[in-house]
Amino acid sequence: MNLPIFLSEIKSLNPKADIQEIRKAYNFAKKVYGDTKRLSGQFMLDHCLDIAISVAGAQLDTASIQATIIHETIEKFNITRQEIETQFDSQVAHIVEGISNVGKVEHQGAKRSAENLRKLFLAMGEDIRVIIIKLINRTHGLETLRVFNEEKQKRIATETLEIYAPLANRLGMGKIQSKLEDMSFPYVYALQYEWLNKKVAEEYPIRQKIVEGVKTIITKELDKENIDIIQFDGRVKHLYSLWRKLQHNDMDMSRIYDLVALRLIVKDVASCYHTLGIIHKIYKPLHGRIKDYIASPKPNGYQSLHTTVFCDDVVEIQIRTPDMHKNAEYGIASHWYYDDEKKGILTYLKRLLPQSPKKEIQWIQELRKRQEKIGPDATDFENLKIDFFKDRIFVFTPLGDVFDLPLGSSTIDFAYRIHSNIGNTMNATKINDKMVPLNTKLNNGDIVEIITQKNAHPSEKWLQYVKTSIARNHIKKYLKSKNKLLENKIDEDLPLNALKTVKELLPKIKKTLASSQVEHKIKGISQILIKSTKCCHPKYPDKIIGYITATRGLTIHKKNCENMEKNKNKDRLFPLEWY
Template sequence: MIKLTARSRAVNKENAPETLEVYAPIADRLGMGKLKSKLEDAAFKCLHPEKYKRVESEAVKKCDDRTEYINKIKPALREILEKEKIAPLEISARAKHLYSLYKKLLNCEMDFDKIYDLVAARVIMKDINACYLALGAIHQQWEPVPGLIRDYIARPKPNGYQSLHTTIVGPEGKITEIQIRTPEMHSHAENGIAAHWAYKEGGVNNKETAWVGKFKELTSVINLFENRIFVLTPKGDVVDLPEDATPVDFAYHIHTIVGDECAGAKVNGKIASLDAKLKSGDLVEILTQRGKKSSADRLNFVKSALAKDKIRSALRAKNRNMGAKNR
């Protein structure tokens, strides 16, 4: 079993697939970007060592050049913001992790020059208002690339990630991604819900300890069962379901009324059919319709005994009510 910490023992060929299919998606859905990256890179290195070496070798050279460029434009970037009286708290360079880079290269004919966010400039501002002011100031100075502006503050990702992303034509004509966020957003992007545990437990030093405890709790459950999947609620709670479970199974696990009134579902932020097969790491949100009753056809696709029992119970109650009305 793999532990999701920086000190975990090395991922091996036996557990690397599990790392990519179960643990990395769970870390992602919990918003733990740093941990997700470490898990994916470790599994990538183990499963595809030759590809890993090739990507790493080329990335090191390219990243060094791009990092040098980001460091070179940092004074100009800081000057632009300070001129608008919105001094940044921090400006740094962020390199894309190898597995994420590899997946992107597959869609770009393995051409590193087409990866504009290989190394991005990360700007930390004091609050949300300063983030938007910074975005405007940057666009006044450097031309933004059309279609490559993302507002994850107004519309966060399903895992809670928030940031402003823009891609600009910077000095020397180099296309560069800039990410703008607050300290709280950055903490969540790096550590996800562990950031909230850390604040509750009394500070940054407890962050890793809190996550280790929570994950040990989770992995002990995962070890006990085979043919199970582990999906997430919008609040980050992990729900244990049988393999091939559907949103209806999930809904009944949350509450009988949620299951009965389930009218639709979103999986990873997108509308999904009620008979869709869920997989580990999915973020599931149930859409309800007040007064809606469960139907017999759902028995054809639900997988959990709990859901089947609840549906049959609802159907029996419905039949009893109809019988009473006909008397």
């Protein structure tokens, strides 16, 4: 790509960009990259210029565009940060170094993945532009994924679906998210992609005809009411998003109402609500399908009115303003400021959201805290992905505060999401003004009230009901502290040498124990609760063994129970038999 064409493209996409500074970056990159080609056969310079054009289109500042043009110089051409700082400034050098640091680590197993996440989150906390450029860069990288072997294709595509696309979603960058997902989909789920492509090809013409008819009728009615229509078009649902939705609807395409949806852009918020009222006069809305994300935006900043109406079929309509549309496409990037202030994510969000920045940035702060604790094993990595990158639901407090949680979270997760003290003392829960069990799973839009009691405390059973690691960790922490106290008490009341008498006092266990709990009095010792366990489910005539616990009395296990074989407290074990 020659310089005049490139600069003209940048100027048309981003009029605020400093063309002279970008020209300087172009000349520097051309000198460093020379005729170097990528594995795909594309010149390195052209690759970086393509990404820079996308970065300009996302409305990032001049420093971001410059850094994108020269972002390969440190990692692949041994240019130092000092050289870049001398040629440009510390801001450009900082962004280039951030992109290089994030890009150094490949996705090779859980340990490397965790390290890659560390670098992503640290870069995010220091300068959000690094992450935005990295996400855009990833979309361009996926375009040439075909040059790699099948194993590497699947690895890169899987990493994109699990980390990069959900991250784009959390930053409100819907356009980038959809690109990342749809480009990765055929590499990770080839058969499903092929099947879905065929189904969409069959369904699309039918749905498109219905949508066009609805569009014509609505346009006429809006004209009568003098509503200025800025844009009104149909949009086809992205394939990966459609596939995920089908999984929740028994793979039944007839239950997907937004395969082809209408998007209506009007001049202001008042016009949005006026338009919604007019549409509902024409078509009956589907119960439970009206979503007001203007009054209650999603945590990633997304705003719009959604409604689904009955016509010849069922059609979804989205109504928004131009600013809302821009934000839905580019998220954080769409609000970038051209100034010399610090560019960290916290600074940016405080400018963007002066009314309540702490609540809006809480998830980013949590990410940075959690990334410091990621261990090398797969469990830590998987927990982090579940907490921050899986499907999310948005739940409200009675006062209207919104919290986002992983899909499948319970009221216990919600309580700990608010505060650990709320979780540790929760006694009851109301969802939408109705009392529900503590293990009830939450749905999008639920209004949840947590009722606490001073003497309430977590139960070990709660671990079966929680989805988030923050809830799980707090429950375990409480149980561990409680067990330590009880263990000390048992050691005082029942010294270990006294346990030897148990073998003589309780040599046989009733055959009915498998389905019940029995209390036995032991001479010289207070009552001990005897119970069967869930880890190995002992029942007659299994060979059994007893174990004195710190909190649950005497537990009965199969003799070959794996938990008991691993147990280090052998002095608390003794043989038993049925009678």
